[in-house]
Amino acid sequence: MTAHEERALAGVQSYSRKMLAVYDLWILGVVCPVVWHCSRGTMAAHYARNVGKRHLDIGPGTGYFLRRTRFPVERPEITLVDLNEDVLYTASRRLAKYRPSTFRRDVLRPLGLGDSRFDSVGMNLLLHCLPGDLTEKAVVFDHVLPHLEPGGRVFGSTVLSHGVKHGLLAPKALEALNRDNDMSNAEDSLEQLETALAKRFSEHRITVRGSVALFEAKQA
Template sequence: MDRHVAQQSPVAAATAIYSASMLKVYDAFVLGVVSPAVWRCPRRAMADQYDRHVSERHLDIGPGTGYFLDRCRFPSPRPQLALLDLNPTVLERARLRVERYRPTVHRHNILQPYDLGGLRFSSASLNFVLHCLPGGMSGKSALFDHLLPHLDPGARVFGSTVLAHGVGHTRVSRAQLDLLNRKRVFHNRDDSLEQLEAELERRFARHEVSVRGSVALFEATV
């Protein structure tokens, strides 16, 4: 990908907040405090998704610090693991954390088609990714269209996202949602449970969405 284009894209701007200093506190603050206390979704709920669905050929989109990959139970001691993100700092942090699996690293804009060198996967995850992407739910869901060519029939796609509508909010979570959107950390003012369900139904043979607080946890089968 052209470096200038990547730096100027809205997706690049959305991922820029994940600097080395931010990633140092991400696990403790975002996953350990904000997720359970503000969004009312403990990180255990997301970890459980990994343990249920991660396969021996797994693609992790937006891997963050690699927290869940580091802890999940892969069905094989030597999985084929790939990391996909536009932010090189994120990719390097996650790569080092799961270096024992020798992951491949792919820097791409997930809202555009991308080439993974012919690699195919039987599972893919998008944890806390959708609410960070610019645009409405229909536009950002193009990431599923770009993901599908890299998945085997029957592959599992799973993840989580904070929604603005169709989920439970408290005064605190609503205020935090508004603040993060004003700061352009989140782009989910209009994202709803109904929209998410519709986009998944449009693309996958089966899907299931559950709600924990302000978070939708989704699972889908190709």
């Protein structure tokens, strides 16, 4: 296994089926609002505002938000991408009524999705799990651009270490999670995210809630 692959796998190994079984309750229901000061309701509204009829979700977690959002069509086309087989299994089962396509991919490399095009691409709570700083991991935006329809949206959220106002519990949580390789965002900043989006998209917006930056961007 290459050093790159080891680093990429480190950020997803903690998401076992056992962990995913409590993810919605613990991570989305407790950690996000209490530690990061951003509720799952806020993230759900972010999905509802941006999701399209042909949607690619990178790092879908348990499929919680996709299961609850209101799509603009009755039968959306959903594609799930993750490096972790347990994530793909869990999310695809939860979204079974939509018959999603699933692909095991390292998103820091070209996605290899052929001629597939999407109206929206979601990256919720993804970037802070990828190795490197935001300047490096922003390559994921480059990898989705060839698959984005004109006017399509890229949106998501990420926990940042710099440029945001942390609550009392966040600094120690960030230190521990980075030490244990559950996160890789010790150097991630709001400025880096702003630069990465401005460089690649004709329009973008970032909304900060506590330690979390919610972003949305599109090409003309």
